[in-house]
Structures are given as C-alpha cells and as structure tokens.
Amino acid sequence: MTAVLWPWAAGALRRAAGIAALLALASFILGPLLTLLLWAFAGTWLFPNLWPEFSLRWWTYVLGNADVEKAIRMSLMSAPTATLISAVICIPAAYAFARLEFPAKRVLLLSFLSANAFPKIGLYVSIATLLYRLDLMDTFTGVVLIQLVNTLLFMIWIPTGTFRGINRNLEEAARDAGAGPLRTFFQITLPIALPGIIVAGLFAFIAAFDEAQGTLIVGTPNHMTMPVLMYNLVLSYPQPVGAVFSILLSLPSLVLLLLAQRYLRAGYLAAGYSL
Amino acid sequence: MTGTGLDPHAATPVPRRREGLRQGALGLALVLPPLLVLAFLVALPAVTAVIETLTPAGGGGPTLANYARVLGARTLRADIVFSVGITLVSVAVVFALSYPLALYLRFSRGRAARVLGVLFVVPLFVPVVIASFAMITFLVNHGFVSTLLYQAGVRAFPRLVYNGTGIVLTQVWVNIPFAVLILGAGLQAIDDALIDGARDVGAGPLRTFASIILPLNAVPTMIALTLLFIGVFGSFTIPYLVGGNAPAMLGVTMTNYLTQYLQRAQAVTIAVLAFLIASVVGVVYVASVSRRERGAR
Numbered sequence: 004m005t006a007v008l009w010p011w012a013a014g015a016l017r018r019a020a021g022i023a024a025l026l027a028l029a030s031f032i033l034g035p036l037l038t039l040l041l042w043a044f045a046g047t048w049l050f051p052n053l054w055p056e057f058s059l060r061w062w063t064y065v066l067g068n069a070d071v072e073k074a075i076r077m078s079l080m081s082a083p084t085a086t087l088i089s090a091v092i093c094i095p096a097a098y099a100f101a102r103l104e105f106p107a108k109r110v111l112l113l114s115f116l117s118a119n120a121f122p123k124i125g126l127y128v129s130i131a132t133l134l135y136r137l138d139l140m141d142t143f144t145g146v147v148l149i150q151l152v153n154t155l156l157f158m159i160w161i162p163t164g165t166f167r168g169i170n171r172n173l174e175e176a177a178r179d180a181g182a183g184p185l186r187t188f189f190q191i192t193l194p195i196a197l198p199g200i201i202v203a204g205l206f207a208f209i210a211a212f213d214e215a216q217g218t219l220i221v222g223t224p225n226h227m228t229m230p231v232l233m234y235n236l237v238l239s240y241p242q243p244v245g246a247v248f249s250i251l252l253s254l255p256s257l258v259l260l261l262l263a264q265r266y267l268r269a270g271y272l273a274a275g276y277s278l
Numbered sequence: 279m280t281g282t283g284l285d286p287h288a289a290t291p292v293p294r295r296r297e298g299l300r301q302g303a304l305g306l307a308l309v310l311p312p313l314l315v316l317a318f319l320v321a322l323p324a325v326t327a328v329i330e331t332l333t334p335a336g337g338g339g340p341t342l343a344n345y346a347r348v349l350g351a352r353t354l355r356a357d358i359v360f361s362v363g364i365t366l367v368s369v370a371v372v373f374a375l376s377y378p379l380a381l382y383l384r385f386s387r388g389r390a391a392r393v394l395g396v397l398f399v400v401p402l403f404v405p406v407v408i409a410s411f412a413m414i415t416f417l418v419n420h421g422f423v424s425t426l427l428y429q430a431g432v433r434a435f436p437r438l439v440y441n442g443t444g445i446v447l448t449q450v451w452v453n454i455p456f457a458v459l460i461l462g463a464g465l466q467a468i469d470d471a472l473i474d475g476a477r478d479v480g481a482g483p484l485r486t487f488a489s490i491i492l493p494l495n496a497v498p499t500m501i502a503l504t505l506l507f508i509g510v511f512g513s514f515t516i517p518y519l520v521g522g523n524a525p526a527m528l529g530v531t532m533t534n535y536l537t538q539y540l541q542r543a544q545a546v547t548i549a550v551l552a553f554l555i556a557s558v559v560g561v562v563y564v565a566s567v568s569r570r571e572r573g574a575r
Contacts, residue, residue: 018388018390021382021386021394022390025390025394025397028379028394028398029397032397032398032401032451032454033397033400034422035409035412035413035415035416035417036400036404036412038412038415038416038422039411039412042415050420050424050425050428051425051429053425053429092311092312092315095308096308096309096310096312098308099304099308100309103301103302103304103305103308104298104301104302105302105303105304105309106302108305109568113564114313114316116563116567117316117320117321118316119505119563120508120556120557120564121320121512121553121560122508122528122549122552122553123512123513123514123529124512124513124514124533124552125528125529125532125548125549125552125553125556126320126324126512126549128327128533128536128545128546128548128549129323129327129549130323131536132323132326132327132330132542132546133323133326148319151315151319152319152320155315159312209403212405213406215405215407215515216514216529216533219533219537220533220536220537223537230405230407233405234515234519237407237410237411237519242415245411246411246415249411252405252407252408253403253405253408256403260403
C-alpha cells in the first residue's frame, strides 16, 4: 500500500495499485448515480434483469404534477434570494476582515464557524422554536432565513481569503492616482476578486438550494422546496418518480458548475477548503 | 511607495490615531450585518433553547426535569449510543479512505491520479437527499448490487440499507470529497524539499510519513476529523432515508419529536444534549482553526 504513495517506488506496482484503487472508487462513487440514472428512464425494472425496460412515462407524470411545479417555483425564488442577501451583507464584511484593522477581528471572523460547530439538525430545531414564537413558521421569510444560515460561511471565508491575496500596491496606486476608496474598490479590487466571489456565490447558492432538513422543519406544509418534496417522493412513490425528480433537482447546480468550471479548475475549490 | 504597502499581510503599523479609530469603526460597521444574522439565527436560538429546556412547563425556578425525562427513556438512551457509535465508525472509515487518497493525489502524477482527482469530488455536488436515494436504489434488497450478485450466482444478499451499515456507507460516500479536500490542502502546503531531505538521510516511506507528513499536517487533520464528527452526528437526511426505524440517530429522533409527536420541549432538550456532545469536539475544531489562522497571519 505504501508503495502507492511515493514517487520513487516501483513503477509497475504503483500503477497496478493505482488502477485497482481507481476502479474500486469509481464503482463506489459512480455506481449509485448510474443506478439512479437508469431508474429515471425505466418504465419497469424487474429484479434479476440487468437492464430496465426503458420508458419516459414517469417524466410526464412528474412534470405534470402540481406539487412539483410549486416546489420548483419555491426553490427558484428562495435560493437566489438567500444567496443575494448573503452576498450583499457578506462581501463588504469580507473586505473589512481582509483589509481593515478593528477590535476583536479574529474572534469575529472565527465566530462564523459557530454554525458549523453545532450539529446542524439541533440548530434547526432551535431556530424552529424561535421562528415559531415570531410566527415565521411555514413562511417564505422563514425558508430564506434557514437557507441564509448555510451560505454565511462560504460568503465570508472564501472572499476574505481572496481579498487578502490581492496585492495592496494595486489599490494604493489607484488611490495615489486620485481615485476615492469606493471607486478603488469597485474598479480595482472587486474585478480582481471576482473569480473568488463567483466561487463563493456558487457554493452559497448550492448550499441554499440543496438545504432540505431545515426547510422540512420550517417550511412544511405550504413552503416546500424541491429537496423537501424529494423526501416525500423517496418515501412514498415508486422509484422512477424519485429518480426523475433527482435529475430535475440536480440540474441547476450542474448548469452553474459547468458555467463556473474554469474558476473551479483554477484552484479556488481547494483554496476554499484551505481556509 | 509608502511603508505600509511593503507586505500585504502585515498589519498596518500603528497609523495615526484618528485614522486608526476611523478604520476600526468602519470595519466594525461593515462586519455588523452578517454578525447580526449570525446572532439572530445561531446564538439567539441556541440560548433560548437552553433556557427553554431549563424552564418547567408549569412555571417556577429552573429545573433539570426535561433532561431527566429524556435521559430516563430507554429508547432515547439507545438512540444516543447508536448515534455516537455510527458517527465514530463513519468518521473512522471516511478517514481511513481519505488519507491514503489525499496522499496519492499529492504525490502521484500519473493519469490514474488525474482521473481520481476529478472523480472523488463528484459527491460534493450531489445534494444529500439525492445521494441517499441513489444509495438506496444501489444497495437495497433487489437493487443493483443484489442484481449483480444474483447474476454472479450469489443467492444470499447482505442487508446493506435501512440499518446502520446503510448509514455508514452513505456517510462515507457523501463525506469523502470534503475530507480529501481538507487533508489535501494541508498536504499541498508541505514543502517537497522536506520530504526529499528525509529520503536523502535514508528514511523509508513509512518513516517519512510518521515523522514528517503526519505532524506537519496535524492541524488540517484535526479540522477534518472534528468537522466530520459534527457533520455526521448532526445529520438528518441520511439516517432518515437510509437508516432503520429503531434505534434512530438523534437527528431523526429530535425531528420526530418536533414534527410528528409535537413535543417541542422534548425535541429541544434532545437538541441541547446533541449540542453538548458535539461541543466537546467543537472546541477542538475552533482551537485548531484559530491555531492555523494565527499561523496564516
């Protein structure tokens, strides 16, 4: 096993071990997804058959369902709202964390980890009891607030790292040339930081869009987003229904990932996690 | 160029007093909005939850009656033990798979490494609800794995889903990318020269790993382990969909108390207990991050 790890170890052994590991990991990671994909296009799939009978009939069933349509609308309204609010309040804060000196800066930056330092579901149960008192249960605001909790960490930490990495000399040169602080920020700092901010926005959107457990508690029965509806479909519908809906549910994140892939490849993904 | 601009990471060396005050005020004003959200959505609920659990239903002074009731129930004690056990096993398996993978990705340059490097991130972009459902279709009795086993002539299928095994397998699937990314980012920061140096003085791979890589990567390792523990321990979707009925993980138990049995006080009490158990590892996590933050500045 250790031979795998070292550049100076025997080449053939390393390659064989690498290929074995690759195959094992590939079937473990891709197997469930491919099974799901097959189910989405299966009319029926009886047990010992390796292949289903293909059919698109479950697609018409899912797409014609009123609950599905309502959930899609709810998701497409709430997740962008949460991401946008998060960006507006967090990006200036990230700039401050990266560039300005103020009291208790380190403690305040670390405090954003607190949402991660709790078991998520316990936090949602506590938030639910608070929203219950404020009469915000089963409201759009409640759903957006729950999603917002999940975006903060991405929107603070990734842009803070990005702003820190920008050379101060560029900003100072702009200031020396007579640009005000706001103009410098919008014309120099923000464009350079944009890839990092896009990645942060992407992670925040995916976190908000995929949030299921908190929204299940806070949004049922009238404000169900797509992932919340997914619970029902998994538990009480035939398998192809859940499979078709899974594909619908993965589409937005998938499209965004494809659009943003050049930023992800540029190492911002790892950068986000090295914070 | 002015003196303050020499090192972008250096703190501004005591600017004029007025400037410093202005900057401090501006900084605080800018970070205030997200902090208010955090206070309202994390701190306030946590504090009110604790207070609520200590307040008796009929009025009167603070009491531990809620905790006594929860801990007195045998099923709930079983759920706590089950949750901690499943979490420890999941974290151990994720870690045992992720560390070698992170090392392999760090030190190999072949095509297999490049493919693996793309492959292992896939689960990161699959919502947990979908991941759980995909695992069910894959592992369930008469699912795809059963089909393959049947075609291979096996007639006895292991129970892989709707029990602890299912939860662990799905947690592993979901958490591998995250663990590899954190561990990998730490390994990336280790200078090749150190490793070559160890090799030059005759250290074998194991020795190099134990005395150079492991200690240098200690902080990311602690962060990965603690975040994994908290993440698995506080999960709901995976045990809800992939787990069995009883014993259940605490995430499922507290949600049931809240939404099915409509016993808010019990639900919150279980939540606070979960906070307490997780806070033990939470402290390690925050300490590790702040140690690295100090190093980064």
